[in-house]
Amino acid sequence: MFPDAEMFAVQFDRFGPPEVLMVGGFPEPHAGPGEVRVRVRAAGVAPVDLALRSGTSPSSGRLPLPHIPGVDAAGVIDEVGADVTGFATGDEVFGAVDVSRLGGAAAEFAVLAFWAAKPPSMSWEEAGAAGTSVETATRALDRLGVRVGTTLLVDGASGGVGSVAVQLAAARGARVIGTGRPENHAFIARLGAVPVSYGPGLAERVRALVAGGIDLALDIAGAGSLRELIAITGTPASVLTIADFTGPELGVGISLGELGGEPDGRHGLALAAALSEEGRFRVPVRAVFPMARAAEAHAAAARGPRQGKVVLAAPPADGGRD
Known part of the structure; x- marks a missing residue:
């Protein structure tokens, strides 16, 4: 059982192979101005996550440890920051975290810096993998x-x-x-x-x-x-x-290191959502793992054939607190 102020989260406290990943308690984040917090339903595994975890990324050295990996997530808004309009608690969305944080998506709650409404045509797994790839x-x-x-x-x-x-x-x-x-x-x-x-x-x-x-x-x-x-x-x-x-x-x-460079990344996400509704776009997902098996997910993401994304699925609401 985690304390009330903590959530469950995939994390690592040292750099290394996928086996350094574990799931445990972590302080909950909160939405700042222009952000929303979601209860995560799915989070993508991106190449940057593997590089940061292994310590091979130039940015690994500035990570505070322990660190939650993941830049892409989809979920249900449960907290709306100041200056956010057009979205409310209970809305289903997909998007990405603030790139300067280098992670935070593979957890019970994640704060999104840019997002769009998740269309019914897009599964949670697709939506969780879409954010930075679409942007x-x-x-x-x-x-x-x-x-x-x-x-x-x-x-x-x-x-x-x-x-x-x-x-x-x-x-x-x-x-x-x-x-x-x-x-x-x-x-x-x-x-x-x-x-x-x-x-x-x-x-x-x-x-x-x-x-x-x-x-x-x-x-x-x-x-x-x-x-x-x-x-x-x-x-x-x-x-x-x-x-x-x-x-x-x-x-x-x-064109490197400019995540969110086009207006908040939302234009591309909204267009992808519209194309999904028309049956003209999908986010290829090649494997889905529960967050408790994050190490297996990272290992799979490093292997071929690379046909789309590997995704982490969150447990049911409150399932991670038992």
Whole structure:
């Protein structure tokens, strides 16, 4: 039984492998101005969570320990901060925490910095995994100027952000080519992209596949393909990376560390929700684990095939206090 001022939360008090994760009591957070607190129903497991937990992220050193991982969450609002309009307690929402906190979602309660109403068409698991993937993909597509008639190459099309970017680009009227391992090609095709294998010779394979060439390229994989993407599009100005810090050296635009950079991240989430209602968007979820098995979830998220997101499901209301 946790004290009244505490909630249950996934947490770690030292860096290391997934086994450092445990579930225990943690002080409850509260919504500040412009924020809402939700009773969490599901929380996504993102690559940043794995890097922070292992201690390999440059940001790991500034984490106060113990730390709750998780940046994406969906749940029911139970506390509304000052200056929040249009939402009330009892509303079902999905979104993400303030990125400066580097976590806090994998718990009984989480405070969201940006969010949108969860549509009935979106399961709790999908909604819990959607926040930063949708925001990141929307921001990248906006910066590239993807629109009707664009032919876009997404390098790394099957992961959490890639699978979302493919669908959002297709919804804008773009033709999308998506790279991935051969075993992921059927999955990429179901998302709405033409699949192609990544790796050496990508430029030749794409030229044989796409008459008229590629207008723009988005690097999500961070696998060292920027030079090939430049060759495919013809200019560094047509390439954007969200995963390769060497981009500026090659004249490639880089979009890293700007979570919430477009107005509170809410525009992209609301659009994704609307597309979900129309049956034109889904958040691929490849595995769901209860929060008590967070270590297994982190281990699964680190393994392939990366076809969508791994999600942590919260126990029923008050179930974590027994």
